[in-house]
Amino acid sequence: MLSESPPLITIKRAPSSTASESSLPDNPPFFNHATLYFEDGSVIIMPNDSTTIFCVHRSLVSAHSAVLREMCIQAERTSQELFRGRLLIRMPDAFDDLETLFNIMYDGIRLPLQAEAAGFPYISSAFRMATKYGLAGERAIIIENMPPQWGIFPPTDRHFRSRWYTEPHPADIISLLRECDYSPVDLLEALYYKLSILTFPSTESIIEDHFRHLSQTDIDNFTVSCIRLRTEYTSSISYPPHTINDCPNVHCQLTLLGFWTQVAVPHLLARPNMARPVEAWFELESMLERVCAVRRPGQDQGAACVDCKSALGAYIALNGHTMKAAVRTCFFASA
16 A cells, blocks of 8 residues: 655646646745735735735736836846736835835825825835836825925934934935935025034044935035034134124124123024024024013113114024024035
8 A cells, every 4th residue: 555645735727738736835835915816806016025925906006107018028028937826926125115105006105195204115116116117196296295204304303303303314315305306405504504503513424224224425524514514603603893883882783692601692602503504593682681681770780782682583583584594505515
């Protein structure tokens, strides 16, 4: 009596005599995607990093993407590889990216796009795959719904600035925009400015993991731009000799000079504010209102007249707007 042979794994053959069935075992190790494996699908999609596979409708994915349509045509002409009786395409993309791509094709973009770091992987995957596979309409939706918080400039409110640490790292957003060939100058300038704050006082921190996808040109331009911005800022910290009106009361000059030396200069040269020159000047404007009193009738010392105080306030505001313009000038090459 012959010994019993182990059970063989049988693989269905396609009716075509020209196509070759893949020798991959059916199950295990391959598993169907929970929601993107359609029994009536005609194309098996295999990621480059997972044993979970997709089965999609060729007509639908071809309608969305000319790139995928051409891949299906080429697969028929060249490899003619079948799996489970269907055309098999081995993709160069990771499972997560393909899952995002096919979810977009079947269900559309998931809105709203989250500004927080937790939502960035989806935005990154959707934007990259829509760009790579030519989903022009979906790409336009992503661009139109890009979180506006990423491009707010300048972030003068300290409470708002604390939200930066719940948002994606600016370098990660810049890398994504570069990879997807999307370069809105206003958004990039805001991101580079945030990046300059996070890397102050030294750009040595650009060796961090967040910078690994930035090109060397981007890194070099960013470093030079930071140096230019710090130089512009430090050169702006000087008392305005011709701003104060010719006031007959000497106490105006003494009061405002005291404010400048005891409040303004320490504030502007404080280490945290050296990193955020635009906000530093705008905050000084409100500090002048709080600290420096307006002289009342009959009062001589410890206050300034309305005109002198307003003149210094205008000078401070001008410097704030000048620094804001300097940011745009310095980071224009980076953007």
